[in-house]
Amino acid sequence: MTTETGPEVSAGTRDGGGHQLRRPADSPDPGLVGAAFPDLTLPDSDGIPRTLSALADGDPLVLQTFRGPWCPKEQTWFRELLPLQDEADVAYTRMVSLSVDQPEVLASLRDGLGARWTFLSDAERRYVDVLGLRETTDSTHRPYAPYAFVLLPDLTVSAAWNGYWYWGRPTRQELWLALREATRRVRSDWVVPGEAGDRAS
Amino acid sequence: VTWLWLALLDPDAATTSPPALTAEVEGEARRRLVAWAPGGRPHPEAVRVAAEVVDPAGAAATVVWQWFPHGAAPLFDDPAVQQLARRLAGRDVAGVQPDALSTATRDALHYAGGLTVHRDGRPASHVLRDSWLRRVGPARVLRVGPGLLGATAPRPGPGTQRYGGQPWPATRFPT
Numbered sequence: 001m002t003t004e005t006g007p008e009v010s011a012g013t014r015d016g017g018g019h020q021l022r023r024p025a026d027s028p029d030p031g032l033v034g035a036a037f038p039d040l041t042l043p044d045s046d047g048i049p050r051t052l053s054a055l056a057d058g059d060p061l062v063l064q065t066f067r068g069p070w071c072p073k074e075q076t077w078f079r080e081l082l083p084l085q086d087e088a089d090v091a092y093t094r095m096v097s098l099s100v101d102q103p104e105v106l107a108s109l110r111d112g113l114g115a116r117w118t119f120l121s122d123a124e125r126r127y128v129d130v131l132g133l134r135e136t137t138d139s140t141h142r143p144y145a146p147y148a149f150v151l152l153p154d155l156t157v158s159a160a161w162n163g164y165w166y167w168g169r170p171t172r173q174e175l176w177l178a179l180r181e182a183t184r185r186v187r188s189d190w191v192v193p194g195e196a197g198d199r200a201s
Numbered sequence: 202v203t204w205l206w207l208a209l210l211d212p213d214a215a216t217t218s219p220p221a222l223t224a225e226v227e228g229e230a231r232r233r234l235v236a237w238a239p240g241g242r243p244h245p246e247a248v249r250v251a252a253e254v255v256d257p258a259g260a261a262a263t264v265v266w267q268w269f270p271h272g273a274a275p276l277f278d279d280p281a282v283q284q285l286a287r288r289l290a291g292r293d294v295a296g297v298q299p300d301a302l303s304t305a306t307r308d309a310l311h312y313a314g315g316l317t318v319h320r321d322g323r324p325a326s327h328v329l330r331d332s333w334l335r336r337v338g339p340a341r342v343l344r345v346g347p348g349l350l351g352a353t354a355p356r357p358g359p360g361t362q363r364y365g366g367q368p369w370p371a372t373r374f375p376t
Contacts, residue, residue: 046298048354055357058373088359089287095359116290116358 027168045106060182065144206237208247224349248305256351267314274311286361295331300352309366
């Protein structure tokens with residue numbers, strides 16, 4: 001069991017010479033590929049502390065930050081994401097949504113949507129500024145801005161999108177292609193065992 | 202270790218290896234629920250379960266136990282079993298989250314059963330009534346003593362697939 005006391009987060013560094021994590025500036029933002037996403041620890045919609053790496057647990061991960069359930073853009077995009085969970089069910093892929101809402105608010109949203117993926121609550125805003133993902137134009141709610149990431153199991157960014165304007169968000173087709181690439185990198189048997197040798201011969 | 206053997210045995214049942222953990226089952230004529238480390242099948246009725254469900258420090262619990270014999274087990278990829286996995290990742294019919302859960306496998310193809318672990322104070326008959334396991338076949342409710350079954354955080358979804366034939370929700374492919 002993890003604790004609610006997360007690690008110190010440095011969103012601007014990475015071991016191994018990859019790119020620095022910063023706010024996605026474009027859609028997609030190829031400059032973020034290779035950046036290290038910090039291993040957050042936050043309560044889920046049941047109040048259970050969850051660590052991002054444990055949620056990935058060896059699989060590619062779709063991480064979405066969103067303003068809040070009150071935002072019509074988020075409501076629309078959640079309906080777009082819902083079919084993805086049926087595919088993720090069978091595709092060894094995890095999904096996480098992150099906002100500043102209280103766990104009980106996220107539980108209501110999750111149940112209302114019929115979502116089975118994890119919703120993380122950063123109600124204390126422990127990470128939103130450290131990550132540099134705050135919605136700077138909303139000083140009332142101080143929410144996350146809408147961004148989307150595909151992360152490898154070690155939380156390396158494999159793809160990133162800036163969804164500040166709705167059309168900046170990835171389509172399901174773009175997510176599919178990004179998850180194909182992430183899976184290709186993660187699964188050593190992407191080429192069916194024996195097939196590579198057959199091709200070479 | 203991502204999975205362990207588990208079986209509900211009579212007191213005089215012969216096993217091929219000593220159990221790692223045992224808990225008495227109340228009202229079952231000294232029957233016991235027994236766990237073994239991975240290895241050769243320790244008893245013909247033993248099934249593989251996710252290792253996270255077993256905990257020597259676990260308290261007594263009400264357990265819904267489902268076990269299909271050879272020849273009666275549905276395919277794990279049967280749509281009813283796949284829907285069961287989606288449902289087991291959440292709350293039961295009454296809206297109560299089990300303390301722990303696992304499906305059970307006997308081989309790489311079949312759903313051999315499963316178990317859910319409860320410590321919410323409901324009468325055993327209600328726990329059984331509200332179990333998703335009953336939607337795919339007969340199940341029974343047991344009162345299992347301490348020292349065998351633990352409590353885990355609910356399995357985060359999505360994900361209904363087994364990793365290399367292991368019992369769901371054990372994660373990560375075998376290396």
